[in-house]
Amino acid sequence: MDVFHSLVYGFSVGLQPINLLFCFLGALLGTLIGVLPGIGPVGAIAILLPATYHMSPTAAIIMLAGIYYGAMYGGSTTSILVNIPGEAASVVTCLDGYQMARQGRAGPALGIAAFGSFIAGTLGVVGVTLLAGPLAKVALRFGSPEYFGLCLLGLTLVTYLSTGSVIKAIIMGAFGLILSSIGLDSIQGTPRLTFNVMQLWDGIDLVPVAMGLFGIPEVLENIERTEPAEILKTRMKSFFPTVVDWVQSTWPILRGSVLGFFLGILPGGHPATASFLSYAVEKRISKEPERFGKGAIEGVAGPESANNSATAGGFIPLFILGIPSNAVLALIFGALMIHGMRPGPNLLNEYPDLFWGVISSMYIGNVMLLILNLPLIPMWVQVLKVPQRILFSLIIVFCIIGSYSLKNSSFDVLVMMIFGLLGYLFRKFEYEPAPLILAFVLGPMVETNLRQSLLLSRGSFLIFFTRPLSAVFISISIILLIIAILPYFMKARKMYETSTV
Amino acid sequence: MGYLITTFGLMAFSLGIMGRSKVWVRGVSALMITLVSYVVFYILLGVILPKGILGF
Numbered sequence: 001m002d003v004f005h006s007l008v009y010g011f012s013v014g015l016q017p018i019n020l021l022f023c024f025l026g027a028l029l030g031t032l033i034g035v036l037p038g039i040g041p042v043g044a045i046a047i048l049l050p051a052t053y054h055m056s057p058t059a060a061i062i063m064l065a066g067i068y069y070g071a072m073y074g075g076s077t078t079s080i081l082v083n084i085p086g087e088a089a090s091v092v093t094c095l096d097g098y099q100m101a102r103q104g105r106a107g108p109a110l111g112i113a114a115f116g117s118f119i120a121g122t123l124g125v126v127g128v129t130l131l132a133g134p135l136a137k138v139a140l141r142f143g144s145p146e147y148f149g150l151c152l153l154g155l156t157l158v159t160y161l162s163t164g165s166v167i168k169a170i171i172m173g174a175f176g177l178i179l180s181s182i183g184l185d186s187i188q189g190t191p192r193l194t195f196n197v198m199q200l201w202d203g204i205d206l207v208p209v210a211m212g213l214f215g216i217p218e219v220l221e222n223i224e225r226t227e228p229a230e231i232l233k234t235r236m237k238s239f240f241p242t243v244v245d246w247v248q249s250t251w252p253i254l255r256g257s258v259l260g261f262f263l264g265i266l267p268g269g270h271p272a273t274a275s276f277l278s279y280a281v282e283k284r285i286s287k288e289p290e291r292f293g294k295g296a297i298e299g300v301a302g303p304e305s306a307n308n309s310a311t312a313g314g315f316i317p318l319f320i321l322g323i324p325s326n327a328v329l330a331l332i333f334g335a336l337m338i339h340g341m342r343p344g345p346n347l348l349n350e351y352p353d354l355f356w357g358v359i360s361s362m363y364i365g366n367v368m369l370l371i372l373n374l375p376l377i378p379m380w381v382q383v384l385k386v387p388q389r390i391l392f393s394l395i396i397v398f399c400i401i402g403s404y405s406l407k408n409s410s411f412d413v414l415v416m417m418i419f420g421l422l423g424y425l426f427r428k429f430e431y432e433p434a435p436l437i438l439a440f441v442l443g444p445m446v447e448t449n450l451r452q453s454l455l456l457s458r459g460s461f462l463i464f465f466t467r468p469l470s471a472v473f474i475s476i477s478i479i480l481l482i483i484a485i486l487p488y489f490m491k492a493r494k495m496y497e498t499s500t501v
Numbered sequence: 502m503g504y505l506i507t508t509f510g511l512m513a514f515s516l517g518i519m520g521r522s523k524v525w526v527r528g529v530s531a532l533m534i535t536l537v538s539y540v541v542f543y544i545l546l547g548v549i550l551p552k553g554i555l556g557f
Contacts, residue, residue: 054547223519389519390530393512397538400508405548 007129010356014364019062022055023361026063027368030070035078035380036391040088041071042434043218045331046210047395049338050402057339058354062361064332069121069311069362072271073369076113076304077380080106089271089307092279096292096299103295110377111239112249112297113304118370120257120305124312125362127261132348132355135320139345142321144456145464148449149473151442154323156477157266158435159484166484169435172426176436179204180443187451199411206334208403208412209440212419213426213433214327215399219392220424239374241297249301252282256305263306264313270326270434271307271314278306312362319347319355323442327434330441503553504543509535 013019033044045064052060075090080097093113100109142150159169182193183203194200241249259281260274282302283292292299317323322344324330336343341351348355403416426433457463465471512531516522522530542548 050548387520389516389522390534392519393515393530393534394538396511396515397508397534400511401538401542401548401550404550405542408549410551 003129003133006133006352006356007360009352010358010360011363013058013353013357014062014360018056019059019357019361020364022059022063023066023365024368026066027070027073027365028372029063030067030072031074031369031373031376031380032383033067034071034074034076034090035383040214041068042210042327042331042437043214043395044071045328045335046207046214047398047402049207049210049331049335050405052335053338053405057336057341057351058357060335060339061332061354061358064335065315065358065362066365068328068332069308069365070369072121072304072308072311073114073117073373074380075307076117076300077110077373077377078384080109080113080300081381082384089275089310090304091272092275092303093300095279096294096296099293099295100297100300105295107239108241108245108297109300111374112241112245112301114239114370114373115241116249116253116256116301116305117308118366119253120260121308121312121366121369122363123257124261124264124309125359125366127309128312128315128362129359131265131316132320132359135316136345136348139320142345142469143467144449144452145467145470146473148446148453149464149470149477150321150323151446151449152477153473154317154325155435155439155442155446156480158326158438160480164430164432167488168431170484172431172433173435173439176439177443177446179209179436180440181447186444186448199409204415205406205412206331206437206441207338207406208416209419210327210331210334210437211399211402212416212421213423213437215395216417216420217423217427219395220420221427222388222392239377245297248297252278252298252302253305255281256302257309260306260309261313264310264325265316266325271310274306274310275303278302315358315362319343319358320345322347322445324438327437330438333441503555504550505535505539505555506553507551508538 014023029044029048030041033041045067048064048067052063055063072089075085076093076097079085079090079093080101083094083098085091085094097109097113100106155173159166159173178193180203182200184191184201191201256274256278259278260271263274263277264271279292279299279302282298283289286292286296286298288296314325314329317325318329318333322333322342324333333343341347341354399416399420400413403412404410406412423433426436453463454461463470464474509531512534513527516527516530539550543550
């Protein structure tokens with residue numbers, strides 16, 4: 001099937017009433033999660049994973065994808081009106097969005113964020129539609145060494161692009177890899193790190209780990225917060241940007257779309273990175289960079305477009321290579337695995353209804369979000385007034401039910417609680433949980449491909465460097481690791497030299 | 502003890518530590534959260550929840 005026929009087939013799946021309903025639900029829930037500060041798409045998807053057990057795989061992934069891109073739309077609302085980012089990718093929107101709102105231009109700021117998100121989101125999905133087929137053909141030629149190299153590159157990029165300390169990100173990645181090795185060895189069948197606990201023989205499941213790491217710390221951190229968010233009281237005459245606004249925003253939207261899409265494809269790419277980079281680019285090429293931070297519409301249009309485009313781009317490595325590029329996509333990867341589907345180059349041929357159904361639902365979801373978002377902004381503002389204690393009590397209930405219902409096991413609830421406490425401590429000591437969850441998901445893939453490659457080469461590590469693609473992936477990983485760790489060594493050496501002098 | 506009793510207890514406790522409210526407000530909120538989550542997950546989504554001493 002060519003792209004056009006595949007897409008038509010996808011729309012025949014995506015437009016089925018049940019899939020439309022879950023697309024709508026996902027987009028709506030995503031916007032709600034984006035609006036609510038403190039609950040990001042990772043936490044929300046982790047909490048809602050169990051709700052998808054009883055759905056068809058296509059409807060489940062359509063809903064989870066809707067939550068992901070819906071959160072990108074919703075995140076801008078609180079950034080502009082409350083100066084609190086609904087989620088990480090909207091942090092940069094606060095800089096100029098809130099200033100625009102203070103100047104009485106909240107309407108055009110919200111409008112350009114919504115229109116920019118729609119244009120970029122749609123362009124991103126067009127990119128996925130066009131690139132998926134050719135990339136799947138290339139990916140089919142990948143063997144174990146190439147997959148090992150790609151997984152390693154993904155893990156390295158996640159730690160390299162992390163916002164905090166690189167060393168802490170590496171520690172978290174290593175911890176994730178150790179956690180993923182708990183249970184019976186897949187090749188020899190010997191128990192590893194099970195400490196004679198029978199429940200650990202099957203390993204630890206993704207759902208209780210993700211729920212604990214992302215759901216419970218949200219609750220604990222918000223209990224500590226005492227000051228309520230102040231909502232800017234402003235009258236919005238119209239959400240439609242003026243002609244001048246459009247002239248100023250057109251190129252930032254297009255640049256943000258392209259930049260975000262390619263950053264999204266990159267293993268380790270995150271919408272937040274795309275939005276920060278887009279803001280930096282717009283400020284650098286602007287003739288009046290001094291306007292940025294004081295209510296420049298380009299500072300809203302570019303980043304909001306970039307994060308939506310990156311969201312769409314991220315589905316390429318997930319679906320085509322079977323490698324999630326960030327924590328949200330790692331959870332969607334987990335959802336696919338729960339439904340017995342293995343993401344990778346064969347997904348396109350084995351489950352075309354799922355692949356093209358999800359892609360078409362992303363076109364539909366973007367339209368839904370544009371139609372829904374602007375008229376519903378007053379409602380989203382009211383949502384911010386819901387007592388947080390009700391909201392966070394519900395999160396606790398969802399986390400408990402979600403982790404229990406996976407295998408009807410109280411042990412999973414215990415695992416969720418342990419990881420909840422660990423997640424809270426990680427946040428307190430500024431250890432990002434994203435590299436951990438990604439390493440936890442990629443761990444079995446890294447191990448299997450490493451061992452298969454070594455079996456093929458009879459134990460020689462040269463196999464990774466004699467095959468061009470794996471050599472490129474591994475070399476980039478090594479270079480990035482050296483670049484990341486070198487400053488720490490230089491600093492330690494300088495300290496040693498000054499102490500000896 | 503089962504889902505209904507333990508969730509009601511946990512909710513009443515967590516609502517208490519998350520903010521000051523009257524005991525009856527806390528009780529009604531905990532009861533509502535317990536019943537709504539039971540209806541959504543057990544009845545609508547078919548998720549198996551521990552029955553405990555109440556038998557449902």
